[in-house]
Every structure is written in structure tokens, then in C-alpha cells.
Amino acid sequence: MNRTHPPILIWLRRDLRLDDNPAIFHAAKTGRPVIPFFVDDDKHLGGAARWWRGRSLLALDSALRSLGSHLVVRRGDALDQVMSLAQESGATALHFNRRLEPRGLAIDAKVVTAARAAGIEIVEHHGNRLHDPWTLKTLKGDPFRVFTPFWRRLAESYQPPAPCPAPTALTAPSTWPGASDLAALEEHAPWTAGMTTQWRPGEAGAQAMLQRLPEKLADYGTARDRPDIEGTSRLSPHLAWGEISVHALWRQLSQEGSPSQNGYLRELGWRDFNSHLLYHFPRLPVDNWNRQFDAFPYRSAPTQLAAWQKGLTGYPIVDAGMRELWTTGWMHNRVRMITASFLIKDLLLDWRDGEKWFWDTLVDADLAQNAGNWQWVAGSGADAAPYFRVFNPITQGIKFDPEGTYVRRWLPELAKLPTHAIHEPSTASLSELSAAHVSLGRSYPLPLVDHAKARLRALATLKALGTAAAAELATTDVSSRQNSPNLI
Numbered sequence: 001m002n003r004t005h006p007p008i009l010i011w012l013r014r015d016l017r018l019d020d021n022p023a024i025f026h027a028a029k030t031g032r033p034v035i036p037f038f039v040d041d042d043k044h045l046g047g048a049a050r051w052w053r054g055r056s057l058l059a060l061d062s063a064l065r066s067l068g069s070h071l072v073v074r075r076g077d078a079l080d081q082v083m084s085l086a087q088e089s090g091a092t093a094l095h096f097n098r099r100l101e102p103r104g105l106a107i108d109a110k111v112v113t114a115a116r117a118a119g120i121e122i123v124e125h126h127g128n129r130l131h132d133p134w135t136l137k138t139l140k141g142d143p144f145r146v147f148t149p150f151w152r153r154l155a156e157s158y159q160p161p162a163p164c165p166a167p168t169a170l171t172a173p174s175t176w177p178g179a180s181d182l183a184a185l186e187e188h189a190p191w192t193a194g195m196t197t198q199w200r201p202g203e204a205g206a207q208a209m210l211q212r213l214p215e216k217l218a219d220y221g222t223a224r225d226r227p228d229i230e231g232t233s234r235l236s237p238h239l240a241w242g243e244i245s246v247h248a249l250w251r252q253l254s255q256e257g258s259p260s261q262n263g264y265l266r267e268l269g270w271r272d273f274n275s276h277l278l279y280h281f282p283r284l285p286v287d288n289w290n291r292q293f294d295a296f297p298y299r300s301a302p303t304q305l306a307a308w309q310k311g312l313t314g315y316p317i318v319d320a321g322m323r324e325l326w327t328t329g330w331m332h333n334r335v336r337m338i339t340a341s342f343l344i345k346d347l348l349l350d351w352r353d354g355e356k357w358f359w360d361t362l363v364d365a366d367l368a369q370n371a372g373n374w375q376w377v378a379g380s381g382a383d384a385a386p387y388f389r390v391f392n393p394i395t396q397g398i399k400f401d402p403e404g405t406y407v408r409r410w411l412p413e414l415a416k417l418p419t420h421a422i423h424e425p426s427t428a429s430l431s432e433l434s435a436a437h438v439s440l441g442r443s444y445p446l447p448l449v450d451h452a453k454a455r456l457r458a459l460a461t462l463k464a465l466g467t468a469a470a471a472e473l474a475t476t477d478v479s480s481r482q483n484s485p486n487l488i
């Protein structure tokens, strides 16, 4: 085969890698010229994710160039762009890896219909999830709503697909179609500075993180809940952008046989479970999964919402998390749960307000994971936290950040407080506050609400929602997380 054969279009989306990328592998294997392309058509992408995406696309372009190819970036409606690329290049085939979000599915369906009508061969490959949501069903034939049986079934039935090694060369077309400026997708705003120091978007960055996985897994069972240490893989943005294949990750973990491997794979199971939910309940990001929560009297309190967003609630673990998020585009999972619980249950603000903020500020922002987890904390989701679970920001801080290392890192204004008061500065004596240069209400805010009272208010509000909702939640199988020794 050579350049004179009609080229194949490879449509890359959230699969920005060469290794174990079935669309690239199978298109390259034909020996025909290939045109890898990306369409910037998503106006709803959050700021931090945009930053990540810009860097990741540059990294992918550079990797493709080393193989004699490059990335064609187009802007605008995906259907128009794919069809015009096919026309300009004379391509007769389109390869892509499956995606599962409602918007992407709708676009893909239109593209497939139009492309087929134009005589273009469509080759769709498996995506970056362990399962396709229509393949796993309960015994009654319904979608899963409870994690544990879902995970049992998935873990039993999953077989990693055959590996798709990265190509060593790609055939370029005789002429390249027009493209937008790739560098224009880079985000340079001042708020990106902390992300730039923290992360290396792209496949090489993902592989570097992956190298450190065995060391992280050694103590994953307990370390994963500690925001003060690097006890988790930090692979979430790389997975969210498909810079690493979840199948390759599974293959590697299965070979290692580390004692913590199952716990880690189970987290990947939660990632699939949320995708399963979103596929079957496409309104997961906007509607309560449990519609009884529609009657929940969420408050509107823009000043309190802003205090939460800025990390100025007066609860150090909450504020540290929110500042970590703003600075780095990432927050530790334990702290995500604490900050989310604080927003919903202490402030009685709508989980969708929190979901929107995370969507804009997370580099790993993923529709299914974000909505699924927010609804889990709110209690309105499938297999959600029971309604009576209200995270106590002080005891959670003491338990999971015992020396206050995490709080000191993100709240320099509290750095000199003695450890006994780091999670509740008001318990420091006047002389301790003075020695630490802390002036409560000035250099660091007083608590926005009294947690004990706020908890009672949340419980009363949730109970008033109706015994039906409460009863349903109380009987929901929450064993998956409830029984986890690390949970609360």
C-alpha cells in the first residue's frame, strides 16, 4: 500500500494516545495513508479540562510527527467537519473508538448515518471502559442500579481485549486537508500556572505516572484515603482523556498480583458503574436519579457558594480541598467527598451547583464520574450514600490528615497552628493563635455554619422529604462503600 490509496480518517476524541488505541492500530495495520484528526466542537468543556486538552493534543501531535504523521485539528460542528474532511481528502473509511456520553453518542449516530450514505466505511472500536453498558444486565434484564452485583458480574465476565501496540510508522496522505491552528487550543490564563507545575498532560506523562503505580499500590488500601500523602495513582485525568488505556492498565495490574490490586480494580469498576448509569439514565448530570429528591428544598445562597468555591468556609479540610482544586485542577477523592457533603448537607446547596464548579475546575472532569459521585454524596443517586451520612469536616480532617500536613500545604495562613487545633482553629488558645499569626475572622474565616447544627438541619430536611425516600435509601445496598474500612 502507498500514498495513492484512499486515506483512512481516524477520529480521536477522549483517546489521546498511540498505545493500545484500537482505532489507530487497526487503521495503521491496513498500510493505507491515515489522517488522525480531532474536532473541537464542545462548547461546554470546563476551563481546567480545556487546559489539559490543549496540552494533551500538542503532545499527541508531537508523537504523531515522530511517526511521519500529524494531528489535524478542525473547529465547528462535528458532522460538518467529518464530512468535509472526507471530501477534501478523498477518504473512504472512518475509524473511531466508541464513546458513551449522551451528546457524543448522538453526534456519532448522525456521523455514521451521513458517512455511510456517502459510501464511507465505518469501523467502530471498543472504547476506554471495561464494558459496554448494554452488555451487562441484571437477572431481570434491567440495567444495574447497585454497585456490588454490577462489579461482581463485570469482574467475572471481563476479558481484556487483545493489545493494540503503538504503530512504529504511519503513512501520510499525498495531500493533507486544511486544519485549524492547534496551538490556539492551548489555555494560557494565569490560573493555569499551578496546573502546569503539577501535571504533564499526554501519553508520556501518563506512562510516567504509571511507572509509580506499584509503589502506590503497596499500601493502597489505607493510603488511598490520606490526602496528606500521595497514596493514589493520580491517573484520573490521564484516564479521562484516554492517554492511557483502561484495558492496558487492567492487563498490567493483573500481571503484578499486588495485594492491593483488587481494591484498585474495584475503583476502576466504579468508573464503569457511573458510565453504566449515565448511559441508561442520560439525565444523570441534571436530574436527581431518585426523583423523590426533587422535593428537596435546596437553598440559594450565592455568598456561601462563593465562600465554598474559594475555600473560605472556615473548615480547614474543606478549604484546603477547594484551594487544591483551584490551584491544581485536582482534588483527593476523600476530600472531594468531604467538600461535596459540606456543600450539600451543611450548606443545603444544590449538588448541581457543586457539580458545575467541579466540572469547570477539574482536569479530570468526566460527565459520568462527576454526576455519579455528586449524586452519590447527595444521596439522590443510584447506590448512594445513605441520607443520614453527613461527613464531619473536623473528625474527617483529624482522621485522614492527622498531622494537618495537607491543610498546612493549602492554607499557609494556618501553617503555624499546633496540630491539635489545625482542623478546628477555634480550639487554639489565644496565645497559640497569636504565635501562629492567626486572627480568626480576619486572616482566616470563622466557620460559615456550625456543623453540629447544620447536620441536624440536614437530617430534619431529609427526613421531611418523606419516609418513602428515606426508606428506599435505607434499604439500598450501600455495602460496597459502607462496609469499606476506609469509608468514614
Ligand SMILES: Cc1cc2nc3c(=O)[nH]c(=O)nc-3n(C[C@H](O)[C@H](O)[C@H](O)COP(=O)(O)OP(=O)(O)OC[C@H]3O[C@@H](n4cnc5c(N)ncnc54)[C@H](O)[C@@H]3O)c2cc1C
Pocket: 224, 232, 233, 234, 235, 236, 237, 239, 240, 264, 267, 268, 270, 271, 274, 331, 332, 333, 334, 336, 337, 340, 358, 362, 364, 365, 366, 367, 369, 370, 371, 373, 374, 377
Ligand atoms: C464529588 C465527586 C466528584 C468527582 N468527579 C470526578 C470526575 O469528574 N472525574 C473523575 O475521573 N473522577 C471523579 N471523582 C472520583 C474520584 O475522586 C477521582 O477519580 C479520584 O480522586 C482520582 O484520583 P486517582 O486517579 O488518584 O484515583 P485512584 O484512587 O488511584 O483510583 C484509580 C482510578 O479509579 C477511578 N476512580 C477512583 N475513585 C473513583 C470514584 N469514586 N468514582 C469513579 N471512578 C473512580 C479513577 O479513574 C481513578 O483514576 C469524583 C468524586 C467525587 C466524590
